[in-house]
Amino acid sequence: MSLQIDILTVLPELLESPFNHSILKRAKEKGLLEIRVHHLRQWAVNEYGQVDDYQYGGGAGMVMMAEPLANAIEALSQDGPFEEIIYLTPDGERFDQRTANRLSLKGKLLLICGHYKGIDQRIRDKYVTREISIGDYVLSGGELAAAILVDAIGRLLPGVLNDETSALFDSFQDNLLAPPVYSRPAEWRGIRVPEILLSGDPRKIEDWRHEQSLQRTRQRRPDLLEGEED
Numbered sequence: 001m002s003l004q005i006d007i008l009t010v011l012p013e014l015l016e017s018p019f020n021h022s023i024l025k026r027a028k029e030k031g032l033l034e035i036r037v038h039h040l041r042q043w044a045v046n047e048y049g050q051v052d053d054y055q056y057g058g059g060a061g062m063v064m065m066a067e068p069l070a071n072a073i074e075a076l077s078q079d080g081p082f083e084e085i086i087y088l089t090p091d092g093e094r095f096d097q098r099t100a101n102r103l104s105l106k107g108k109l110l111l112i113c114g115h116y117k118g119i120d121q122r123i124r125d126k127y128v129t130r131e132i133s134i135g136d137y138v139l140s141g142g143e144l145a146a147a148i149l150v151d152a153i154g155r156l157l158p159g160v161l162n163d164e165t166s167a168l169f170d171s172f173q174d175n176l177l178a179p180p181v182y183s184r185p186a187e188w189r190g191i192r193v194p195e196i197l198l199s200g201d202p203r204k205i206e207d208w209r210h211e212q213s214l215q216r217t218r219q220r221r222p223d224l225l226e227g228e229e230d
């Protein structure tokens, strides 16, 4: 199983580098992930490359026009339909690990990056299957949000991470934050690694990590535990 992600943007330069490093680079090299970035201007309505226009009803800020977006979506769907067409927008549902897990099971996704005041509502109504926000703040465009989705989803694809880096132990996978981690030396500037981690007893270590996760979650993100603890 592999995942193809197409990204539609007016700023392809912003998406040139983020996927060429580390885990995502390896996912691409292994043929598990394919990322195709498309410049919306290819589907502009005139020779000036126009893809945005004033909004009806007045007000500052341009709107990304329906026609270029529709033509792009239709052209990119020719070699097979998208399982989800996702519009990145601050008024979408909040992105989280559960959504990342679900999207990692798909085969073909389209991400649409908004700019200016956003995209014509008719495109949202007619084509978009999901609207996602990466958090309660406004970015100047959807590109960095799209990059975050690709990263969070791409690393979950089966075969991308090995046992050591397994996503099973990430923060949020079981609604808990990850426990603290330590590396050598066992004593650094007078501060020792918790003795239990040096004990060599895997069960005790697992219990300790779980307890640390719980404590951290209670302190920092009690909302994650709501309805979970008895």
Ligand code: ADE
Pocket (backbone or CB within 6 Å): 088, 089, 090, 114, 132, 133, 134, 135, 136, 137, 138, 139, 140, 141, 142, 145
């Ligand atoms: N575009 C602008 N702000 C955004 C956000 N918070 N999430 C997703 N897309 C966005």
